[in-house]
Amino acid sequence: MENTHILSPPVSPSKISESQKYFWLISYALFLIFCGFLVNSPSRILSGIFRIMTSSGNLFTDYIQIGSLGSALVNSGLLTLLNTLLAKKLKIKLSGPLTAALYTMCGFSFFGKNLFNSLPILLGVYLYSKWTKTPFSRHILLALFGTALAPAVSFVTFGLKLALVFSFPLGLLTGLIIGFILGPLAGHFVSFHQGFNLYNIGFTAGIIGMLVTAILRITGHQVENVHYLSSGHNLFLATILYFSFFILAIIGFISNHYSCQGLAKIWQSSGKLISDFQQIGGYGPTLINMASLGIFATTYVLLIGGSLNGPVLGGIYTVVGFGAYGKHLKNCIPVMLGVLFLCLLKGLNPADTSIILTTLFGTTLAPICGYYGAFWGLLAGALHLSLVSNVGWLHGGLNLYNNGLSGGFIAALMVPLLDTLHQVKKEQHDEQRKKKG
Known part of the structure; x- marks a missing residue:
């Protein structure tokens, strides 16, 4: 925020x-x-x-x-x-x-x-x-x-x-x-x-x-991450998720006078703070955007063979919530793909709960993709996967938003470099135009 x-x-x-x-x-x-x-x-x-x-x-x-x-x-x-x-x-x-x-x-x-x-x-x-x-x-x-x-x-x-x-x-x-x-x-x-x-x-x-x-x-107390994870509830939880997201989309569609007008404005937004999608596209399109993210995230987890456990539900609902405040399919998918590509390159299992969470919560960096382009979104996702597994030890799992901590460092690293790169390109472009003029 x-x-x-x-x-x-x-x-x-x-x-x-x-x-x-x-x-x-x-x-x-x-x-x-x-x-x-x-x-x-x-x-x-x-x-x-x-x-x-x-x-x-x-x-x-x-x-x-x-x-x-x-x-x-x-x-x-x-x-x-x-x-x-x-x-x-x-x-x-x-x-x-x-x-x-x-x-x-x-x-x-x-x-x-x-x-x-x-x-x-x-x-x-x-x-x-x-x-x-x-x-x-x-x-x-x-x-x-x-x-x-x-x-x-x-x-x-x-x-x-x-x-x-x-x-x-x-x-x-x-x-x-x-x-x-x-x-x-x-x-x-x-x-x-x-x-x-x-x-x-x-x-x-x-x-x-x-x-x-x-x-x-x-003071002598051990604080470490733990791994208490459930499994075997995919059918019931997927039914709840899909039902709620389809209802959300229907509410958005009806409240927007049976249209998706305004959704394009949301997708054109970079998502950089502060991006209130209700102001940008309207209430109805915002609900449709949230529902589309929820359906996509749930389907992704199921397709890769992941388990809909407590942490994964947390990831899905967070992505849906930020569908009203910075995230849409256009700026999230490249970041998720960046995590997935590096995961496969390193021989990791994308269905592992920790990897799924990195993929979902890594969309905290969606504004980088929306502002600078899909390639940089891919890179942001890959860098995020590299860092997030190392910062968790620092707070021992006492901070639930571990990806927010990692995302802050990745953004702080990438944004100044990208701004400099874009400024240099702009100056070169301006210089070429002057020579042609």
Whole structure:
């Protein structure tokens, strides 16, 4: 997020009311909860939610594996519902950035975020708003995306092997401090990558996560990535995903007067921050764009033989959410292909969950493709795969937006070089025109 304190008002030629926009998200959150109770009994869901809330949450803690499929769906639905109702209560317009934040929350609630570890960070951002004497509504994006560091709260509470009477308040304090310091840091770090890394809070969270992990390690605590991954749920989850994305496309098509007019404007956008697609193309085309990304991402995972587990669901929902704020097929596919090409070149398995996540989340660099061209998007994807596997150790999985951290470094490396290259080409072109003139 280029400026996490600004929510630009959406412009909708079809005059869709804010209540109607919120109705879709609330309905979808309730749909996820309903699906959860379809597959598991209430008692199993409750016990699964308890296991989810008392897990460390480090990457990759798949809540379907830790709890159950039903409890993971309910956890995602509840977090999406509560945060959507919070935004509605604050009377915030459901813009592209806010849509991206809520869908990202929905996705990461399948691995890493839960009702316990997210709340202290939200409260920390609230305290920051009080300290700066600014409305909390201006910081809602910071609060929602800032839950990237939710595993830090869980790890301090349940991973230090301290008595709960000590670890519980210490975990809450950790979350409050993280939420409080996110604000002043996020606004400064965006200049590091110049808006070409869509997961700006992921980069900020990565830096904070590195500091928290360093403190924990120097005090003798091991903080490492984990790999709790589920499998065997592809049919059921694919049905949910395809159904929801087709409904999303239909809603967008109907609300846009039964047309796709405006979608071309979205595809012409580079996606560089801040690119609110509701302002650029309208509400209906934005929903169609989100649905097309969701269908493409889900189909890609299935075609390569991947598993629709918690982390992969997080990747798909995040791509869909940012379909309202920077991503479209035109600027995402080259980046994904760059990851895939290097993966095959190195003999890696593209169906491995970590590779799938790099492919999906690597689209944080979609603006590079949209701004500089498809070739540079391919290169950005390849470089991202090379780096992302090495930066995770620095924060030990306490930052859920690991790709946002890696993407920030890749953008910071590529953008100045590409700007220089384009400037030199422009000067040479101008010089040739003068000679011909």
